[in-house]
Amino acid sequence: MTYCCAIKVDDGLVFAGDTRTSAGVDDVRTYNKLHVFERPGHHVFVVLSAGNLATTQWIVNALRRDNDNPDAPQSLSMIRHMYDAADYVGGLSVRAQRESAQTAGQTATNVDFRTTLILGGQVVGEEPALYLIYPEGNCISASPETPYLQIGENKYGKPILDRIIRTHISLEEAARCALVSLDSTMKSNLTVGPPLDLAIVPRDALRITHKLRLDLDTPYYAALKKSWGENLERIFREQLPKFDWEPDPAQQQML
Amino acid sequence: MTYCCAIKVDDGLVFAGDTRTSAGVDDVRTYNKLHVFERPGHHVFVVLSAGNLATTQWIVNALRRDNDNPDAPQSLSMIRHMYDAADYVGGLSVRAQRESAQTAGQTATNVDFRTTLILGGQVVGEEPALYLIYPEGNCISASPETPYLQIGENKYGKPILDRIIRTHISLEEAARCALVSLDSTMKSNLTVGPPLDLAIVPRDALRITHKLRLDLDTPYYAALKKSWGENLERIFREQLPKFDWEPDPAQQQML
Structure with a gap:
């Protein structure tokens, strides 16, 4: 499994993902699931992936090959509208899955070739946009009412996104929330x-301004985890309202 | 679906559950899933249930019938050890499921008769204990390393339990954490x-000292939700460490 999320706020887009790939508890590897395609000033696309790793790599390779080939009928470099990019990537995903199934033929056991993707970015002259691309190739976009999208093991990390993500928050606040959402998921799920x-x-930068790889001992991530844990404990110890049968320290001081 | 959790801390036990039962999005009802069996000073048992409602009601009825029948070969009133209670309830659960399947016979379509239970409490002279009873009738207990148990839709509400629940916290703190865990789950899952x-x-009270039913507009629950939401937002806005490229308000004041 995997967990990735992407957030669309007024100021732009945030993408976050883990790097664990597992084909069983004894077949665990580390892979990048955040793929970047950018020509600064012209377009920037980020693809997050969850699902069959071979299918994902097929898609990412096809995207790079088309980009390098001026005669390709379609490529991310030629895209003028974000929706067309989602449609193009969705088409590649379906082709990848179909070819894998055909190649495997009758040798295929119960392999699931499906991949679910998030595609986001901005093309010059267009608004930033974020799409979730289903294994079937169709897609849905983020919206002001649904400003984030998730793929993979999405349940553990959803409540904090629901509480914090609003379109008016800063990119950095959204990024911190994505990291907490990932951290909560890692604590609960080994995959x-x-x-x-x-x-x-x-928004309108038309490039990635910050790209971070954070390990458990990376100073910023370690500080974030520590602060988050301590702040949650303090809320529970000091801030939340007491039941009516509990002694209220403030009251006692007054007596 | 359903979501219930129970927590075992040094000071005793906390039980919490929602009340929504659904057999589809257009067949939604409200049922109590927290069942109490107590003889104050002698024993107190609480049963939480998730799964087939008819199976659960069969089990709860059997527990009450055995309790009222002095000739019953076994009943919660006769139990001397908590593990025996879990074993007895697990046996009833398996019988309920088997009888339902036999009665349904070939008319049964794809009905899932399974129920998962949490049983907790204390018998005079014994330690408090908490068990998760699988549909197969066997059980696992809570422990100092795993001080909480969940049944039903357990993923959304797990991270906050992982962060907060330690055996040394107070019963009230554990109760607040259970309510936040339930609240997070309700926000994310309609069932x-x-x-x-x-x-x-x-611990050693041998009775339930506090039993609350909390609706969205019950003053304590409304205050807890509001305080939790506001505190989380404040943490994200003010407390978490900034990325190194962000202006630090404290630094600016010093200049």
Whole structure:
């Protein structure tokens, strides 16, 4: 499994993902799931992936090959509208899965060739956009009411996104929330693991301004984890309202 | 679906559950999933249930019938050890599922008769204990390393339990954490819904000292939700460490 999320706020886009790939508890590897395609000033695309690793690599290779081939009928460099990019990537995903199934033929046991993707970015002259691309090739976009998208092991990390993500928060606040969402998921599920990748694409920058790889001992991530844990404990110890039968320290001081 | 959790801290036990039962999005009802069996001073048992409602009601009815029948070969009133209680309830659960399947016979379509239970409490002269009873009738207990148990839709509400629940925290802190865990789950999953039930069993009290039903507009629950949301937002806005490229307000004041 995997866990990736992407957030669209007024100021731009945030992408985050883990790097653990597992084909069983005894077949665990580390792979980048955050793929960048950019020509600064013209376009920037980020692809996050969850699902069959071979299918994902097929898609990413096809995207790079098309980009390098001026005669390719379609490529990310030619895209003028974000929706067309999602449609193009969705088409590649379906082709990858179909070819894998055909190649495997009757040798295929119960392999699941499906991959779910998040594609986000901005093309010059267009608004930033974020899409979730289903294994079937179709897609849905993020919206002001649904400003984040998740793929993979999404349940553990959803509550904190629901509480914090609003379109008016800063890119950095959104990035911190994505990291906490990933951290919560890693604590609860062995198939999601460090290091984490984070990319920030400010509106109209048309490039990635910050790309971080954070391991458990990377100073910023270690500080974030510590502060988050301590702050949560303090809320529970000091801030939340007491039941009516509990002694209220403030009251006692007044007596 | 359903979401219930129970927590074992040094000071005793906390039980919490939602009340939504659904057999589809258009067949939603409200049922109590927190069942109490107590003879104050002698024993107190709490049963939480997730799964087939008919199976659960069969089990709860059997527990009450055995309790009222002095000739019953076994009953919660006769139990001397907590493990025996878990074993007895597990046996009833298996019988309930088997009888349902036999009665349904060939008319049964794809009905899932399984129920997963949490049983906790204390018998005079014994330690408090907490068990998760699988549909197969066997059970696992809570422990100092694993001080909480969950049944039903457990993923959304797990991270906050992992962060906060330690055996040394107070019963009230554990109760607040259980409510936040339920609240997070309700926000993310339609099959878990209010009102919530909460029961607190202090060590050696041999009875439930506090039993609350909390709806969205119950003053304590409304205050808890508000405080939790505001505190989380404040942590993200003010407390978490900034990325190194962000302006640090404290630094600016010093200049």
